[in-house]
Amino acid sequence: MQGDAMNETEPTRRAYLKYAGAVAAGGLLAGCTADGSTEAQETTTGGTASPETTESETEQTTVKPEESYSVSMAPVGTVEFDAPPEHAMVVFSHYADMAVALGQSETVESLYAPEFAGKSLETFYARLDGVSLEWDGLPDPLSDGVDKEMLYELDSDVHFVDPSYVVETQDGWxxxxxxxxxxxxxxWFGNYHSGLTDKPAAAYVDNYRYYTLWELFENVAAVYQERQRYEALRAVYDDVVSEIESSLPPEPERPTAARVTLIDDTFYAYKLNAPGFWHADTRPLGATDAFADIDWDGTWGMFDYETMLETDPDVILHLWGMSPGYYIDDIRKRVANHPVGSQLSAVQNDRFFAGGVRFQGPITNLFQLELTAKQLYPEVFGQWPGYVPGEPYPEIPEDEQLFDRKRVADIVAGEP
Structure with missing residues (x-):
């Protein structure tokens, strides 16, 4: 692994990290910067759905940090490390969230749309004492496309990005x-297509498999040699999912719901219960998907106000509703002031809610499971207090929290 001569490269690295590229967040919000594909959560390409609680089958060698070790994950195969990474190239924020969760936030040295993604993550971290990510000033690896010169300049110890994503979406690769x-x-160490279990680039099809969010997190924990933190956080997650699943009302009593992002006058809709880690915060809640019987090609369906009113879900979850540029108050006001939007039941009944982020890691997943549970089933999990734009995740009474904040903060701090 490169980067051993850190004293010689550090001035260049730190100078480069002061650069922050221009942000073009529109593509990120609607779907992504490149692809438009559908999602499934499978253990192998074309295989059977794998639940979020399934343990990873990835082979991992657990050794003392001072020894070399290997970690295996599709599509990169077996990767050798001389030591846990001290500098990590990150594109999407779920890998940054994983590093933070493992007590390795200082290793993150790049981030797609840092002003947007960093502030979004900080909304959740603000409720965890001592947990943060220094995102200000990080370079955006997608501002001008993934660039070899930048990667040589960063001289990272690991690239947390799927090579299939790079080959498929970046010019000249x-x-x-x-x-x-x-x-x-x-x-390289990443698996992008597990978000939607869409088809990878042709060169990687034969060796691809799909992972749950927590399987991906387990693999990243192996890279950092942080098994103990992973297991402690996994136990918190398992408790949350167990509580949710045991408390859900019968299916006929569950609300219809839609997850959308409003851009201009178009609603970009997502499947609530489809496999893939993009839905790791809605699938366990088992609500009735308002768009379940509507098929579309690509990542999302696109609907106008009239189609939304025809569907008329009981609850609307607005993706990115706690993120800059898409704060829920502004979005809700736009919809309520529209002659058709004002007729939506979710608007009239005050059930048009701020959703979280799509690129969720373990910490954001815990918070987003909680907020979605409250938004869909307030009579079971307690009332969602609403989100104030620009503020941290709202305070939740301790007896209505689905997970212990102090417990999670302690795990991140290395006190599992």
Missing amino acids: DTDDIEEIADNVAP
Whole structure:
């Protein structure tokens, strides 16, 4: 692994990290920067759905940090490390959230749309004492596309991004370029297509498999040699899901719900209960998906106000509703002031809610499971107090919290 001569490279690295690229968040919010594909959560390409609680089958070698070790994950295969990474190239925020959860926030040295993603993560971290991410000033690796020169300059110890994503979406990249960076800088370690279990780039189809969010987190924990933190956080997650599943009302009594992002006058809709880690915060809640019987090609369906009114879900969850530029108060006001939008039941009954982020890691997943449970089933999990734009995640009475904040903060701090 590269980066051992840190004293020689550090001035260049720190100077480079002061650069922050321009942010184009529209694509990120609607779907992503590149693809438009559907989601499934499978253990192998074309395989059977794998639940969020399934343990990872990835082979991992647990050794003392001072020894070399290997971690295996599709599509990158077995990756060798001389030591846990001290510098990590990150694109999407779920990998940043994983690093933070493992007590490794200082290793994150890049982030897509840092002003947007960083502030979104901080909304949740503000409720965990001592947990934070220094995102201000991080370079955006997608501002001008993934660039070899930038990767050489960063000289990271690991690239937390799927090489299939890079080959498929970035101009001028092929598998030879991927191998060049892996040989000369550091290995790739990412699995993008598990978000939607969509088809990977042709070069990776034969070796691809899909993972749950918590399986991905387990693999990243192996890279950092942080098994204990992973297991402690996994226990918190398992308790949350167990409480949710044991408390859900019978299916006929559950509300109809839609998860959307409003951009201009178009609602970009997502499946609530489809497999894939993009839905790791809605699938366990088992609400009746208002769009379950509507098929579409690509990542999302696109609907106008009239179609939304025809569907008329009981609850509308607005993705990114706690993020800059998409704060729920502004979105709700726009919809309520529209002659058709004002007729939506979710608007009239004050059930048009701020959802969380799509690229969720373990910490954001815990918070988003809680907020979604309250928004869908207030009579079971307690009333959602609403979100004030620009403020932290709202205070929840201790007896209505679905997980212990202090417990999570202690785990991150290394006191599992």
